[in-house]
Amino acid sequence: MMMPCLNRASTRTASSALAVCMALLVCSAPVEAQLLPLARVLELSAGGAGAVGAAGEARGCRDVAGCDSRREQGARLILAAAESAPGESAGDAGGALSKLRSLTRGNEIEDQFLPLDKAFKVEVKVKDAQTLVAEFTPADTYYLYRDRIRFAVPKESDISIARVSIPPGEMKSDPNFGDTEVFHKPFQAVITLDRAQSRDALRLLVEARYQGCSEKGLCYPPAKRSFDLTLAAWQPPAALASDLSSPKANASAPTIATSRSEVAGTTAGSGSDALPGDKASAQNETSKVAGLLKSGSFWVVVVSFFGAGLLLSFTPCVLPMVPILSGIIVGQGHRVTKRQAFTLSLAYVVGMAITYTLAGIGAGLSGTLLSNALQNPWVLGVFAALFVVLSLSMFGFYELQLPSAFQSKLSDTSNKVKGGTFWGVFIMGVLSALIVGPCVAAPLAGALLYINQTRNAVLGGTALFALALGMGIPLLAVGLSAGTLLPKAGAWMQTIKNLFGVMLLGLAIWIISPVIPSSVHMLLWATLLIVSAIYLHAIDPLPHNASGFHKLWKGVGVIALLLGVALLAGALSGGRDILQPLAGLRGAGAAPVDLSGQPKFERVHSLAELDQRVAQARGRAVMLDFYADWCVSCKEMERFTFADPQVQARMSRMLLLQADVTANAEQDRELLQRFGLFGPPGILFFGPDGQEVERVRVIGFQPAEKFVGALDAVLGSS
Amino acid sequence: MRLGGRAAAVAAGPTAVGLMGARLPDVDGRTQAFQQWRGKVLVVNFWATWCVPCREEIPAFIKVQNRWGGQGLQIVGVAIDENDKVRPYAAQLKINYPILVGGLDGIDLARQAGNRLGGLPFTVIFDRRGNPVHSQLGGAMTQEKLEQFIRPLL
Numbered sequence: 001m002m003m004p005c006l007n008r009a010s011t012r013t014a015s016s017a018l019a020v021c022m023a024l025l026v027c028s029a030p031v032e033a034q035l036l037p038l039a040r041v042l043e044l045s046a047g048g049a050g051a052v053g054a055a056g057e058a059r060g061c062r063d064v065a066g067c068d069s070r071r072e073q074g075a076r077l078i079l080a081a082a083e084s085a086p087g088e089s090a091g092d093a094g095g096a097l098s099k100l101r102s103l104t105r106g107n108e109i110e111d112q113f114l115p116l117d118k119a120f121k122v123e124v125k126v127k128d129a130q131t132l133v134a135e136f137t138p139a140d141t142y143y144l145y146r147d148r149i150r151f152a153v154p155k156e157s158d159i160s161i162a163r164v165s166i167p168p169g170e171m172k173s174d175p176n177f178g179d180t181e182v183f184h185k186p187f188q189a190v191i192t193l194d195r196a197q198s199r200d201a202l203r204l205l206v207e208a209r210y211q212g213c214s215e216k217g218l219c220y221p222p223a224k225r226s227f228d229l230t231l232a233a234w235q236p237p238a239a240l241a242s243d244l245s246s247p248k249a250n251a252s253a254p255t256i257a258t259s260r261s262e263v264a265g266t267t268a269g270s271g272s273d274a275l276p277g278d279k280a281s282a283q284n285e286t287s288k289v290a291g292l293l294k295s296g297s298f299w300v301v302v303v304s305f306f307g308a309g310l311l312l313s314f315t316p317c318v319l320p321m322v323p324i325l326s327g328i329i330v331g332q333g334h335r336v337t338k339r340q341a342f343t344l345s346l347a348y349v350v351g352m353a354i355t356y357t358l359a360g361i362g363a364g365l366s367g368t369l370l371s372n373a374l375q376n377p378w379v380l381g382v383f384a385a386l387f388v389v390l391s392l393s394m395f396g397f398y399e400l401q402l403p404s405a406f407q408s409k410l411s412d413t414s415n416k417v418k419g420g421t422f423w424g425v426f427i428m429g430v431l432s433a434l435i436v437g438p439c440v441a442a443p444l445a446g447a448l449l450y451i452n453q454t455r456n457a458v459l460g461g462t463a464l465f466a467l468a469l470g471m472g473i474p475l476l477a478v479g480l481s482a483g484t485l486l487p488k489a490g491a492w493m494q495t496i497k498n499l500f501g502v503m504l505l506g507l508a509i510w511i512i513s514p515v516i517p518s519s520v521h522m523l524l525w526a527t528l529l530i531v532s533a534i535y536l537h538a539i540d541p542l543p544h545n546a547s548g549f550h551k552l553w554k555g556v557g558v559i560a561l562l563l564g565v566a567l568l569a570g571a572l573s574g575g576r577d578i579l580q581p582l583a584g585l586r587g588a589g590a591a592p593v594d595l596s597g598q599p600k601f602e603r604v605h606s607l608a609e610l611d612q613r614v615a616q617a618r619g620r621a622v623m624l625d626f627y628a629d630w631c632v633s634c635k636e637m638e639r640f641t642f643a644d645p646q647v648q649a650r651m652s653r654m655l656l657l658q659a660d661v662t663a664n665a666e667q668d669r670e671l672l673q674r675f676g677l678f679g680p681p682g683i684l685f686f687g688p689d690g691q692e693v694e695r696v697r698v699i700g701f702q703p704a705e706k707f708v709g710a711l712d713a714v715l716g717s718s
Numbered sequence: 719m720r721l722g723g724r725a726a727a728v729a730a731g732p733t734a735v736g737l738m739g740a741r742l743p744d745v746d747g748r749t750q751a752f753q754q755w756r757g758k759v760l761v762v763n764f765w766a767t768w769c770v771p772c773r774e775e776i777p778a779f780i781k782v783q784n785r786w787g788g789q790g791l792q793i794v795g796v797a798i799d800e801n802d803k804v805r806p807y808a809a810q811l812k813i814n815y816p817i818l819v820g821g822l823d824g825i826d827l828a829r830q831a832g833n834r835l836g837g838l839p840f841t842v843i844f845d846r847r848g849n850p851v852h853s854q855l856g857g858a859m860t861q862e863k864l865e866q867f868i869r870p871l872l
Contacts, residue, residue: 112857113837114835116835174770214837214856216856216857217774218837218856219766219768219769220836220837221766
């Protein structure tokens with residue numbers, strides 16, 4: 001029943017769909033059908049004047065409250081909803097009864113209320129050999145009284161309850177009884193057992209007692225549920241400080257059956273511990289990769305990382321490296337032989353691989369990513385400028401030559417691959433590995449997470465090495481062929497150089513994109529594309545005897561021109577997404593960005609503070625946003641996604657926390673490490689039970705539509 | 719809420735099928751039979767001191783009993799509760815109709831009368847011949863609503 005509800009909840013019509021689902025859930029089956037399997041129906045036979053009396057004796061209730069429960073502990077319920085019409089008596093009482101039954105069957109007010117089992121879901125599970133966890137889930141608008149929660153175990157089991165921890169509830173003010181603590185939202189009670197007398201593994205019948213009401217004006221009598229649990233054998237800890245609190249004698253209930261020892265909840269309010277969450281269904285990329293590393297055998301992992309590296313090499317992060325390398329090779333001029341080109345490429349790739357491996361091992365062991373430190377605007381700006389300068393060399397403004405001393409050295413050692421050039425390229429490989437951006441970050445973070453968690457530097461290091469090699473294969477191929485494909489002379493050489501120059505400029509733009517506004521980013525690309533298009537003769541008329549290539553280039557130029565124009569139009573019309581520049585022109589979408597309604601985040605500065613806030617917010621979903629001053633996608637989320645009214649509507653139902661890790665202090669790093677993050681951006685969610693919803697993690701910018709889906713997934717599961 | 723006294727429940731448990739045939743002790747310990755109110759328009763209200771919505775309704779019942787008691791209306795409260803809680807409460811509120819103490823077992827009686835969920839408050843209205851004509855589970859009963867049902871029966 002709930003499954004289709006959750007799926008529907010992820011669409012934009014979430015609220016209406018959820019309302020329909022709620023209504024269906026409440027009214028889904030006739031109440032009789034729900035209750036019948038839970039009780040044995042005593043048929044009221046004709047003239048059964050003694051039936052109730054007999055039932056009363058046959059109840060075998062251990063104590064008073066047991067008669068109201070629906071569990072099999074010897075409690076039989078007399079259900080007026082028995083369908084057996086023929087069995088009814090002809091007597092007055094029976095007739096009246098049947099009339100009453102038919103009357104109340106369709107009582108609509110009754111249908112508003114849920115049967116006890118649906119109103120309050122209770123589950124008691126074993127956490128470890130001496131701890132149980134009871135999860136209570138009141139339905140929407142239902143609540144449980146905190147001081148009515150009790151647990152009992154049979155005395156013959158030689159186990160007693162040492163302590164019960166129930167989190168603090170919400171205060172409810174009652175005109176007669178004063179303030180009582182209640183729970184509207186799900187909560188967990190932790191039951192600590194005293195196993196000094198019974199250390200072997202055994203089965204235990206645990207009874208949970210609770211009492212609650214509905215806000216709509218119905219109260220349920222005290223209820224009980226028993227759970228048949230299996231406990232493992234228990235080893236006493238070295239220093240056995242048994243914390244036996246004597247069972248609280250309930251003064252006004254003298255007849256509690258003495259066959260059971262019972263402990264009421266203390267006011268410890270410590271909240272329940274998190275159950276070890278080994279969620280196999282993590283859809284988070286990072287966790288998937290970490291999972292892959294854990295589960296696979298050594299070489300399978302290494303080989304799959306090699307394949308991943310190969311794929312990664314086709315991403316915008318790595319492919320632009322090709323022109324640099326090629327540029328360096330091309331810049332060498334005719335001196336480069338095939339062998340030298342290949343060796344240079346190899347140097348580059350090995351440099352990169354070693355960096356990956358070393359940085360991976362080092363970062364994993366220390367828990368931070370080196371590139372985190374390098375991801376600040378100044379460094380990026382310098383590298384972008386560097387690439388612009390290199391591109392100018394490609395365009396022919398100057399010749400990039402190594403100093404003559406190096407050149408002569410190269411000529412002296414032209415058959416050897418040692419020398420300035422080799423190490424220069426090697427160092428370039430080493431450096432470029434540190435600048436990789438988002439597209440390799442997820443698998444990289446996964447591998448580093450693994451290293452950090454398992455200390456298996458060997459596997460992690462080897463896997464990363466394989467990754468880097470995979471990434472380097474195209475470089476090797478290009479390096480191998482670039483030297484040979486290029487003719488020693490030719491007019492089109494300049495065109496190729498120009499092309500590389502453009503790619504270098506594009507790379508420069510891409511490098512600084514994290515620290516510039518989206519509109520500037522789009523404008524830069526537009527400029528690049530349009531100017532390139534002009535150079536490709538996009539708007540020059542084709543001469544009569546134009547060659548095939550000429551036409552091809554013109555076609556490419558026209559496309560580039562159109563793309564550039566689209567980006568220009570998009571940037572000027574408020575588009576944000578470089579891949580959807582004209583989105584701003586679509587329909588009624590372009591509402592002015594209203595920063596006044598920004599959701600308010602509360603800052604947390606340390607792990608302790610975070611834990612405290614999450615525990616306090618028990619019952620609400622919590623959103624934790626990692627932020628840093630230099631994290632532009634964080635700022636973009638603020639500007640574009642958080643300002644969306646649909647997003648805000650959902651965010652207002654959550655507690656919003658923000659961790660500013662700009663300073664990268666000890667506490668900031670602890671926070672990041674707790675969640676396996678190496679830096680912002682990162683948005684995590686906690687459900688109302690205080691556990692992280694691991695499958696919904698938002699790393700990087702997400703437009704409002706997508707983010708709404710993520711929020712609904714978190715809220716829908718609460 | 720406190721768990722009720724078991725002894726009281728067994729001794730005074732309902733001894734006949736159906737609400738009209740039931741007998742329960744009142745706050746003074748005397749056994750009362752529902753049959754004695756046959757011929758009146760009987761409103762049986764199941765409630766408890768630990769049930770906040772139940773307590774909120776009681777003033778309305780008191781008012782209605784005052785107004786229509788002379789014309790043959792009888793409200794009877796059945797407390798699913800312990801006498802040592804019910805008695806002072808009834809006195810404090812000056813409840814002007816009989817309160818019977820059903821103990822926590824008394825909820826079975828309500829179930830027989832059609833209270834499938836076993837929740838409180840639960841009210842049943844019988845006509846002068848002892849036939850049930852209306853029942854309501856939960857939600858605050860108001861004076862207007864009560865009068866709407868009992869007037870045609872009086």
